[in-house]
Amino acid sequence: MTGLEQRLYRQRVPLFWWLSRRSYFAFVVRELTSLSVVWFVVYLLWLVWAVGTGRAAYQSFLDRSGQPWMVAINVVALAFAIYHTVTWFAVTPQAMVLKVRRRRVPGQAIAGALYLAWFVVSALLFWFVVIR
Amino acid sequence: MPEEITLRVSRYRPETDAAPTFQEYEVPLREDWAVLDALNYVKDQLDPTLAYRWSCRMGICGSCGMTVNGEPKLTCGTFLVDHAPGPIQVEPLRNFPVIRDLVIEMTDFMHKLGSIQPWIIRDESADDTDVELLQTPSEMDEYHQYSMCINCMLCYSACPVYGLDSKFIGPAAIALAQRYNLDSRDEGEADRLTVLSEDEGVWACTFVGECTRACPKGVDPAGAIQRAKLVAANEAVRAFLLPKWARR
Numbered sequence: 128m129t130g131l132e133q134r135l136y137r138q139r140v141p142l143f144w145w146l147s148r149r150s151y152f153a154f155v156v157r158e159l160t161s162l163s164v165v166w167f168v169v170y171l172l173w174l175v176w177a178v179g180t181g182r183a184a185y186q187s188f189l190d191r192s193g194q195p196w197m198v199a200i201n202v203v204a205l206a207f208a209i210y211h212t213v214t215w216f217a218v219t220p221q222a223m224v225l226k227v228r229r230r231r232v233p234g235q236a237i238a239g240a241l242y243l244a245w246f247v248v249s250a251l252l253f254w255f256v257v258i259r
Numbered sequence: 260m261p262e263e264i265t266l267r268v269s270r271y272r273p274e275t276d277a278a279p280t281f282q283e284y285e286v287p288l289r290e291d292w293a294v295l296d297a298l299n300y301v302k303d304q305l306d307p308t309l310a311y312r313w314s315c316r317m318g319i320c321g322s323c324g325m326t327v328n329g330e331p332k333l334t335c336g337t338f339l340v341d342h343a344p345g346p347i348q349v350e351p352l353r354n355f356p357v358i359r360d361l362v363i364e365m366t367d368f369m370h371k372l373g374s375i376q377p378w379i380i381r382d383e384s385a386d387d388t389d390v391e392l393l394q395t396p397s398e399m400d401e402y403h404q405y406s407m408c409i410n411c412m413l414c415y416s417a418c419p420v421y422g423l424d425s426k427f428i429g430p431a432a433i434a435l436a437q438r439y440n441l442d443s444r445d446e447g448e449a450d451r452l453t454v455l456s457e458d459e460g461v462w463a464c465t466f467v468g469e470c471t472r473a474c475p476k477g478v479d480p481a482g483a484i485q486r487a488k489l490v491a492a493n494e495a496v497r498a499f500l501l502p503k504w505a506r507r
Contacts, residue, residue, distance in 0.1 A: 136357040
């Protein structure tokens, strides 16, 4: 190591670097809201387990799900999951280069297709669960 | 007396200072002056000891990148009037060790740049040396955006991943790897993939996207990294599923 190297001043990233800039904060929120997706997976597995176990377990699942605190958790988790989804839809066109007849498909079309797919799946589920 | 604006410039003199301090200079607020012109004025008229890098003053050489009011910027393209009434805070690029005042140590970046072999790799034995390798405009469009990179390192300064772990190969190096990978004349993608697909390669990137916002040349390194991730993931799956002779 040379003398020059020893005299370098090393800048350090502050602990709260993610509060220093709006876009950093939005990034950290995007990453943390992925936990709500984990929550929904656990919740779904719980439902599958309850259905598989029997009538009593399923009834207990329904009772537990109807509790105000559980509804509150699910509403907050849904809001986070929607935020998470929207932020990923916003950056997907940047990562995905699709070509049709040697022309790049514009980002708005890719994002639009994602929103359309989301809407179709949601509408199908709504029809299946609520209307039928 | 013309109007003036205050520059708050970070000073670090390694022979006497333990850490950087700020020094203020009053410079003329001229409409056609960029921060770099103001630094040149300071150096010429007020304080010849100020150290900083610059060369072309027209956004081509990539030497004058500094942190201006907290943002990584080319100082030659950042105008005083856009930051009036000031003061304007000028610091060295973040995430790099500081040698003196506004001069950062960039050896790490130079090594990383070399590691992705930013040149055309090609078996030329079958090429006719009298004929140039032709390329259609659409083939050039594939990589043209990435070829605009001027190695100014603003993207490294904006990248929190690089700030937290300097082993990350970083935005510009990956964008330049893509510049050659996507070139129809190049055959070096597999070579570069061995560097890019390491943990410190594309996978260290968490897609914050600040590199793309910081880039003064519209290169979109964040997009390049995500595209490289797709290629690396694809190759990993193929390597797992297919025997060696069937892969290429």
